[in-house]
Amino acid sequence: MKKVAVIAIGGNSLIKAGERGTIEEQFSAVQDTVENIYEIIKLGYNVVITHGNGPQVGNILIQSEAGKHQVPTLPLYYCGAFSQGGMGFMIQQVASNVFAREGLQKDVAAIVTQVLVDADDPAFSAPSKPIGPFYKTLDELQHRIEHHGWQVVEDAGRGYRRVVASPRPIDIIEKKIIKTLIDAGNLVIAVGGGGIPVIRRDNELQGISAVIDKDFASSLLATEINANVFIISTGIEKVALNFKTANPLWLDHITADDCQKYITAGEFAKGSMLPKIEASLKFLQNGGEKVIITSPSKLSAALQNQTGTHITLS
Numbered sequence: 001m002k003k004v005a006v007i008a009i010g011g012n013s014l015i016k017a018g019e020r021g022t023i024e025e026q027f028s029a030v031q032d033t034v035e036n037i038y039e040i041i042k043l044g045y046n047v048v049i050t051h052g053n054g055p056q057v058g059n060i061l062i063q064s065e066a067g068k069h070q071v072p073t074l075p076l077y078y079c080g081a082f083s084q085g086g087m088g089f090m091i092q093q094v095a096s097n098v099f100a101r102e103g104l105q106k107d108v109a110a111i112v113t114q115v116l117v118d119a120d121d122p123a124f125s126a127p128s129k130p131i132g133p134f135y136k137t138l139d140e141l142q143h144r145i146e147h148h149g150w151q152v153v154e155d156a157g158r159g160y161r162r163v164v165a166s167p168r169p170i171d172i173i174e175k176k177i178i179k180t181l182i183d184a185g186n187l188v189i190a191v192g193g194g195g196i197p198v199i200r201r202d203n204e205l206q207g208i209s210a211v212i213d214k215d216f217a218s219s220l221l222a223t224e225i226n227a228n229v230f231i232i233s234t235g236i237e238k239v240a241l242n243f244k245t246a247n248p249l250w251l252d253h254i255t256a257d258d259c260q261k262y263i264t265a266g267e268f269a270k271g272s273m274l275p276k277i278e279a280s281l282k283f284l285q286n287g288g289e290k291v292i293i294t295s296p297s298k299l300s301a302a303l304q305n306q307t308g309t310h311i312t313l314s
Helices: 023-042 054-066 076-102 138-148 175-183 214-224 256-264 273-285 296-303
Strands: 003-009 045-051 108-110 114-117 129-135 151-154 160-164 169-172 187-189 196-201 204-207 229-233 253-255 290-294 309-312
Touching: 003 023, 003 214, 003 296, 023 045, 023 076, 023 296, 045 076, 045 175, 045 214, 054 076, 054 129, 076 108, 076 187, 076 196, 129 138, 138 151, 138 160, 169 175, 169 214, 175 187, 175 214, 214 229, 214 273, 229 273, 229 296, 253 256, 256 273, 256 309, 273 290, 273 309, 290 296
Parallel strands: 003 045, 003 229, 045 187, 108 187, 114 196, 229 290, 253 309
Antiparallel strands: 114 169, 129 160, 151 160, 196 204, 290 309
């Protein structure tokens, strides 16, 4: 059987710097991303694409708030499903067109994916993930705070924003169908935005307002479908120590022990590289072979050991 690669791409990579994020602009960005992933498929890998959705869900929430006097607002977990469908469609259509152009007989499936979290996860006691639009005053949010339980913070002098929990994923609900599709040789798009957060109550699944880190969810999916390699596509070609200094040290290969050492030393930023490194460790500790962190245009080269940061257990 072919090797399986799970490739996690950021939601921000589908809205390029300086762009408004129109659908046309996002289609163009998806085209670039899929062209790079096609090179990996040519190397003989079956691929699952996962993606972030931060900017896209933010836009959906703004649209929902703007229309609240005409139609009901949307719960956050539904916005996540909404973004999965839209972004999955874009990737699916572009990939199908690329395959047709290249004469590759491969089907593409986008799976709306639920991800189970623990209702007692400590993150629910300390929501910290800002989402949605900025509000100028707390008065605008008083009804939401009193009647919907919103928690709000002042965000760097730019206004007030809602914050929600970011619990850790514990299971991918649709993992069996994802594995069936990938084993059959299809290109699969799944776990968009970290997945739709759900909890289990009385043996039933229920959506819950939260945001799951897409790298942690992608790492879990990679483990659950027995992927060989987990690839994190980000804004840099390699991971660096002393990042954003005059003398960064770019890393070609590091081990799990190295990662722990660098985490303890505070080398990785909490809202940036740290979750990527922690998700990488989780995959390796659960039996994964290798993690690669690199930029979108270097995916194929990195998989051929020409660039990127390669992380292994030892």
